Amino acid sequence: MNNITAPHIRTEAASRHLTRDVLLTTLPLCIFSAVTYGVRPVLIVLFSILSAIVSECVCCLFRRQSMQVIRDGSAAVTGALIGLVMSPMVDYWVPMLGAAFAIIVVKAPFGGYGRNVFNPAAAGIAVLSYCFPQRMFTYPIASSMNPLPTGMSVGDEVVTSLSLAAQLRADATPSITRMQLILGDFAGPIGATATLLLVACAVYLICRGTISCWTVVPYFATCALVAWLFPAAGVSRMYGVLAQVCAGYVLFTGVFLINDTVTTPRFWFARLLYGVSAGVLVMLLQRIGRVECGCCFAILLLNSIAPIMDRWSWYVWRYVTRFLRIRQEVKAHE
Amino acid sequence: MPLFLRGVALPFNKGQAPDADVLAVSATGPVYIPLAKEEADAPTLCVEENSTVAAGQVLCHVDRLPVFSTIAGKFIGTTMVNHPLYGSLLCAVIKPTRSKRVETLPPVEEPDTDTIIEAAAQACIYDELDGIPLADKLRLWRMAENDQAALRSILVADATENDIYGSSAWCILKEQAQEALYGLQMAARALRFSRYHITTMLPRNRRRALKRLIGRENVFTTGDEYPVTVYDDSRDDVFCIGIQACAALSAALQQGQKHTHTILTVAGDGVPASRNVRVPFGMDLEEVLQACGADPEATVILGDAMTGVPCQNTHFPLLPGITTVLVMQSHAVRTPQPCIGCGRCATVCHAGLLPYEIVRRLENMHYERLRYLSTTSCDGCGACSYVCPAGRDVATQVLNANETRGTIFLNWGGVENE
Structure with missing residues (x-):
């Protein structure tokens, strides 16, 4: 009894509830993809999750830790996020490899959930995009009439197309209408094309308190501003903004990758700075990067400075408020 | 602001307690009136042992302020009492009698x-x-x-x-x-x-x-x-x-009434119903708990649920500064997990601190960094511990940091004497 410390009552919220919320939001994205492409995308996500969980178990064995750790759901979230940015026609082993890399190389050596410096999912995606760009960035044309085969590899019979992001990078004029953009009826990664669903996921997660609007809103505002200031060639300015923000990875990054609680700043002002800098960097790397998922590299880069950003923004904010308070008191006494 | x-x-x-009438509980056992911190500082008493005193009758003067009995009874003598908040106290013991005599100003x-x-x-x-x-x-x-x-x-x-x-x-x-x-x-x-x-x-x-x-x-x-x-x-x-x-x-x-009684909330899942009770200062807490029908096996917490102090022994006098006593059934304590960086502790902190950063610095033994983090602004309200989804004792750690900041090396012994 002596070790009981105040407060004697705690909130019901637990770490696993946060990851559960994120996993829950990936469900509608999978369903959307299943409706468009058949069962294959769902299997890709499931295999990815499985690989992440098995990798976590292996790491637990090596660290002589209890297997109970996987109950926090963080490995499943990493696996799900890697699965969701794959092309629907990717081979199953690709996301599995990415998820295993994320857990074994990026997360476990630092001490597991809560101690990792870099976002494991972003690192997994970044490695895959550099190792297998051909497999990752070849997308089938969205059609609910012809579901993809569920075999290990998809043959040449599937009609493929460049993604919207690749078209914009190549200064081509996309043939996708605005309505198609909003409804997600275009070629792209499994869970990153359903624009409306992703926005709904973001709203749900903000309402649940799982992610912070201090990051999400500045991120999207900055992305839209950059897209408006530097429009893509061959399209109107407004269409360019919509297309660049909705083009696959930018929206997905804004909802999931920049909101990984472990690797982002915690203080609200630092979160705001993080969102703005992520927006600028993501748009920059999307435009000039070698691969079309430049956002993962932007996130990894920002992860490395997030703790410093967190502390220094707090120092600045503390001194500014103190200065303002002193000035106010001096005024009151005059 | x-x-x-x-x-x-x-x-x-709060249950029905705010709407129900206040239950007046009178002492049946001895009442302890604190006189001094140590036996050596005992003040000169105005009453003799085994004499009858009225409620409000002055027993002695401490720093020119009167100390009086809170009930009418018999002054038995003085004794040392251990209080969980104030430590050991020299107290005058008053045994209640049937007398209702009250002294007023x-x-x-x-x-x-x-x-x-x-x-x-x-x-x-x-x-x-x-x-x-x-x-x-x-x-x-x-x-x-x-x-x-x-x-x-x-x-x-x-x-x-x-x-x-x-x-x-x-x-x-x-x-x-x-x-x-x-x-x-x-x-x-x-x-x-x-x-x-x-x-x-x-x-x-x-x-x-x-x-x-x-x-x-x-x-x-x-x-x-x-x-x-x-x-x-x-x-x-x-x-x-x-x-x-x-x-x-x-x-x-x-x-001209003297301040002899206080209103106390006895609540928690270890009592049948939350009650507000009017009790004299110095009354034994055990008696109050018995009057409220508290479960004797339950944990007693002196103070509110956010900042209260658990006490093992309930035989000590009720002193000013306490308005809530909680009787809580034992519940499973959640094992603390690593910080997942949700930032909720910083969001709820009314002093505008970074509790997670203070805890991290303390755990990594970066004591010299603690003074940049304004740990002295913490008043230990416990809001950060309450919201922590990882179940960590953030508030306790921040208070520890407040106590140890910069002086940890002195606490390791010998250094301050050299």
């Missing part, structure tokens, strides 16, 4: 600054917010005549009770609202403040009834966040005293 209102919305679990006809403070000192009124004598507070805050600062100052009677269980202040507002307002008015007069009000967060229907009773301008409603930081919507200096102390001041000035 901070730029962003912080704090956490707590679930209210002469009422004050036309109270002015000095007579009000003197009456508070003679009636030995303690502020229930912190257990400090009201007279000391009034002397400290008293403004000089024609001091411009008095115009920017406001005296607030704190009746917020924003804890999960506590409701004793709401009981005072239900039963003695006008007396409490008079006491507050007199305290403001003693301080030469022209502005005063009662700050509360009562439910809407009771708030309306209170405003009808004592006037809209005398009631300020604060937000539901814990802890309360806004007692007034202006930017003026706020001085807080407890509502029970206000009611006691009114009784002392009008009827």
Whole structure:
């Protein structure tokens, strides 16, 4: 009894509830993809999750830790996020490899959930995009009439197309209408094309308190501003903004990758700075990067400075408020 | 007023206690009146051993202030008592008898600054917010005549009770609202403040009834966040005293009554129903718990659910500064997990600190960094621990950091003596 410390009552919220919320939001994205492409995308996500969980178990064995750790759901979230940015026609082993890399190389050596410096999912995606760009960035044309085969590899019979992001990078004029953009009826990664669903996921997660609007809103505002200031060639300015923000990875990054609680700043002002800098960097790397998922590299880069950003923004904010308070008191006494 | 209102919305679990009548519990066992911290400092007593004393009869004087018996009974002698909050205390033991004799002071006809403070000192009124004598507070805050600062100052009677269980202040507002307002008015007069009000967060229907009773301008409603930081919507200096102390001041000035009793909330899942009880100071806590039907196996927490101190032994006297006693059934303690960086502790911290960063620095033994993190601003409200999804004792760690910052090397022994 002596070790009981105040407060004697705690909130019901637990770490696993946060990851559960994120996993829950990936469900509608999978369903959307299943409706468009058949069962294959769902299997890709499931295999990815499985690989992440098995990798976590292996790491637990090596660290002589209890297997109970996987109950926090963080490995499943990493696996799900890697699965969701794959092309629907990717081979199953690709996301599995990415998820295993994320857990074994990026997360476990630092001490597991809560101690990792870099976002494991972003690192997994970044490695895959550099190792297998051909497999990752070849997308089938969205059609609910012809579901993809569920075999290990998809043959040449599937009609493929460049993604919207690749078209914009190549200064081509996309043939996708605005309505198609909003409804997600275009070629792209499994869970990153359903624009409306992703926005709904973001709203749900903000309402649940799982992610912070201090990051999400500045991120999207900055992305839209950059897209408006530097429009893509061959399209109107407004269409360019919509297309660049909705083009696959930018929206997905804004909802999931920049909101990984472990690797982002915690203080609200630092979160705001993080969102703005992520927006600028993501748009920059999307435009000039070698691969079309430049956002993962932007996130990894920002992860490395997030703790410093967190502390220094707090120092600045503390001194500014103190200065303002002193000035106010001096005024009151005059 | 901070730029962003912080704090956490707590679930209210006050039950029927705020609406039920206050249960008067009289002592059947001995009552302990603290006299000094150590036996060597024992003051000279005005009464002899085994003599009969009236309630309010002066036993001795400590620092020129009277110490009196809170019940009528027989003065047996003195003994050392161990109190979980104040440590060992030398106490006078009064055994209750059938006598109902009460000693009072002469009422004050036309109270002015000095007579009000003197009456508070003679009636030995303690502020229930912190257990400090009201007279000391009034002397400290008293403004000089024609001091411009008095115009920017406001005296607030704190009746917020924003804890999960506590409701004793709401009981005072239900039963003695006008007396409490008079006491507050007199305290403001003693301080030469022209502005005063009662700050509360009562439910809407009771708030309306209170405003009808004592006037809209005398009631300020604060937000539901814990802890309360806004007692007034202006930017003026706020001085807080407890509502029970206000009611006691009114009784002392009008009827000459001494402050012998307090209202205490006994709540938690270890009692059949939450109750507010009126008990004399110095009464054994065990007796109060028995009167409320508390489960003897349950854990007793002295104070509210957010900051209370658990106590193993319940045989100690009730002293000023405590308005809530919780009786909690033992529950499984969650194993702390690594910080997942959700940042909720920083969001709810009303002092604007970075609790997670302080804990990280403490765990990594970066003690020299702690002084940049303003750990001294922490008042230990416990909101950060409450919201932590990883179940970590953040508040305790921040308080530890506050104690050890920069001096950890001295605590390792030998260094300070060299």
